[in-house]
Amino acid sequence: MSDILEKIVATKKVEVAADSQKISLANQREQAEENNRDETLKPRGFIHSINQKIASGKAGVIAEIKKASPSKGILREHFHPAEIAQSYANNGAACLSVLTDRNYFQGANAYLQSARAACSIPVLRKDFTIDSYQIYEARALGADAILLIVACLERNQMQELEACAHELGLDVLVEVHSAPELEQALDLKTPLLGINNRNLKTFEVTLQTTLSLLSMVPAGKTIVTESGIMNRADVQLMRNHHINAFLVGEALMRATDPGVALGELFN
Numbered sequence: 416m417s418d419i420l421e422k423i424v425a426t427k428k429v430e431v432a433a434d435s436q437k438i439s440l441a442n443q444r445e446q447a448e449e450n451n452r453d454e455t456l457k458p459r460g461f462i463h464s465i466n467q468k469i470a471s472g473k474a475g476v477i478a479e480i481k482k483a484s485p486s487k488g489i490l491r492e493h494f495h496p497a498e499i500a501q502s503y504a505n506n507g508a509a510c511l512s513v514l515t516d517r518n519y520f521q522g523a524n525a526y527l528q529s530a531r532a533a534c535s536i537p538v539l540r541k542d543f544t545i546d547s548y549q550i551y552e553a554r555a556l557g558a559d560a561i562l563l564i565v566a567c568l569e570r571n572q573m574q575e576l577e578a579c580a581h582e583l584g585l586d587v588l589v590e591v592h593s594a595p596e597l598e599q600a601l602d603l604k605t606p607l608l609g610i611n612n613r614n615l616k617t618f619e620v621t622l623q624t625t626l627s628l629l630s631m632v633p634a635g636k637t638i639v640t641e642s643g644i645m646n647r648a649d650v651q652l653m654r655n656h657h658i659n660a661f662l663v664g665e666a667l668m669r670a671t672d673p674g675v676a677l678g679e680l681f682n
């Protein structure tokens with residue numbers, strides 16, 4: 416099978432071209448700027464929220480709202496983003512991550528909007544960002560942060576996208592899976608560094624990915640261990656290595672009440 420990430424990026428290019436015909440870049444920018452002047456829609460401080468939890472001795476959890484994934488299929492049938500968002504926020508999540516990719520994750524922009532409106536914690540737009548259009552769109556939707564995946568971007572492009580996000584007041588989570596990718600991620604200004612334990616070529620998940628890259632990360636970065644955090648032993652393993660920020664999806668999505676599951680995993 417060809418690399419899933421390549422496929423997703425190819426689809427994303429077509430989607431962005433079509434979306435920008437429906438709502439122009441100028442319109443997205445206008446809405447983004449309007450949101451930045453609106454008390455309820457202006458950025459909530461994604462990185463700040465994570466660091467605050469960590470400073471108080473707790474885990475900084477980015478709790479994900481994800482209906483399905485290419486590797487696991489449907490994760491949750493009873494899928495109500497506003498309800499899930501409230502449950503996560505009430506059980507100590509620092510932030511939310513909401514999948515908006517339609518084709519591979521059954522996400523939607525509307526899920527981000529309703530999740531954010533249902534709580535007061537910051538929200539990451541979880542998507543495959545390849546074009547600045549998507550960054551204006553993210554802020555226009557009310558997102559507080561965007562994801563940049565090193566594996567799908569060129570060096571210059573990544574820096575341009577980060578600058579665009581920062582100009583709009585969005586925080587950036589940069590995601591890596593290997594040492595060469597980590598080296599590129601360190602070109603960026605963002606202190607928030609996600610290490611994805613899932614290999615997007617094979618779907619193999621191992622927490623060793625995070626542990627093996629640790630020594631390359633300079634002081635001043637907040638490492639987020641992403642994917643495959645399934646139980647308290649996984650959390651403890653990471654915390655033993657002073658990794659205090661987590662991005663968790665599946666383990667919570669499969670639970671009857673995702674927020675209660677979050678509490679059981681971290682509290």
Ligand SMILES: O=P(O)(O)OC[C@@H](O)[C@@H](O)c1c[nH]c2ccccc12
Pocket residue numbers: 479481541542590611641642643644662663664665666
């Ligand atoms: O469901 P998990 O194994 O807890 O993983 C969550 C998150 O890390 C995963 O959804 C993810 C990490 N990076 C991504 C990039 C795009 C889409 C999804 C992802």
